[in-house]
Amino acid sequence: MSPGWSWYVIVIVAINILGCVWLLWWTGKRRPGDPAPTDTSHIWDGDLTEYNKPMPKWWINLFYITIVFAIGYLVYYPGLGAVAGVGKWTSAGEHAADKARDDAKLEQTFAPYAGKSIDVIARDPKAVTLGRSIFNNTCATCHGSAAKGAIGYPNLTDDIWHWGGTPDRVLQTVLDGREGVMPEWGKVLTGMGGDNAVDYVVAYVRTLSDPSTMQNNYMAAQGKPLYDGVCVACHGIDGKGNQELGAPDLTDNYWLYGNTSESMRQTINSGRHGSMPAHRQILGETRARLAAAYVWSLSHPDGKPPTATR
Structure with missing residues (x-):
């Protein structure tokens, strides 16, 4: 004042x-x-x-x-x-004192789960209940109350993990966040293959999930060399992606931003920037573990990891 x-x-x-x-x-x-x-x-x-x-x-x-x-x-x-x-x-001092007192009570509740792997925590029904409460208060804004996600926000109930689905990788995502960047490739591709280059690449990407559709597919045939020259660095020659970069697998039926031709063209032309905030400072490590354990339990109801994670 x-x-x-x-x-x-x-x-x-x-x-x-x-x-x-x-x-x-x-x-x-x-x-x-x-x-x-x-x-x-x-x-x-x-x-x-x-x-x-x-x-x-x-x-x-x-x-x-x-x-x-x-x-x-x-x-x-x-x-x-x-x-x-x-x-x-x-008022700020009183709030801080009240928060410190309540945090001390919460730490007593969370203490049994400190340092434990999230797949171990996920086997404890009480811990999963705590994790669901933390998730609903913190994560549901983006991923939805059912964790099904939305356009641009991943579905957390399936077995598709762009940054890796092991317990350590999931926990790292929650604690430290992720920055997924798809560069703008429209001008580059147009310079390489003409005005229809982006449509060619879209056509080829669609064949990655079913290589048999390449037969007699003119547009896909034109898109393959363009893909090999630009996209293969992140998504791989077989389109399986790269979890170290957060580059998605293009051979499955999961599309974070939708699989319409318009959406795919926009992704290639203008790029995408997906940001998962770091929650280490927001939640603290133990509460973040509980939230991650709840997420883990959604795709591993039996408490066991799948035979292969993507």
Whole structure:
């Protein structure tokens, strides 16, 4: 708060307090010439009489005590602009103290799972329940409450893992995040193969899941050398991808951004940038392990890894 606004608040508070004191003093005393308390001349129905009796002293004194309390409160707590108050209380400090106290309680709950592998944690139903709560509070915004994902956000319930599906790789993804970048290749491919180059590559990529469709496929045949010259570095000559780079397998039926021709052209022309935030600082390592264990349990309901992970 700037000094000007601080003084504005102080002046307003002071005027209000002094105004209350003056109002009590002015209205709480009788003046010469005032009618007697029982002499207002306002009578109804013969015996209903209006009185002008002042409030009793004890009542007025309670108002003064309230004003004194308010002044003491403003001295102790920060109620006068930027003045901190002698108690040095702040809402941020109270929040930090409450958070530290609650974190200590949570750490007792999470302590049994510290350092354990997520596939081991996933076999404990209580741990999976805790992990689901952490997931719903932190991860469901992107991956959905059922962890099925959406366009641009991976489905976490299947066995397809672009960055690797071993317990250590899944945990690393949660703790440290991932940055998946597909460069813009439209201009490069156009320079290599003409205006239809991107469509040629799209046609060839579609054949990777079923090589038999290459037969008599003119567009795919034109796209293969373009793929081999540009895309093979990340996705491999067989299109199986590279988990070290997060390059997806192009031979399965899973498409993070959709498998329409329009979507695939956009991916090649403009590139993609998928970002998974790091949660080490957000959750702490043990809570991140519990969330990862819950994710692991979704695709490994029997607690065992599949024979092969992609």
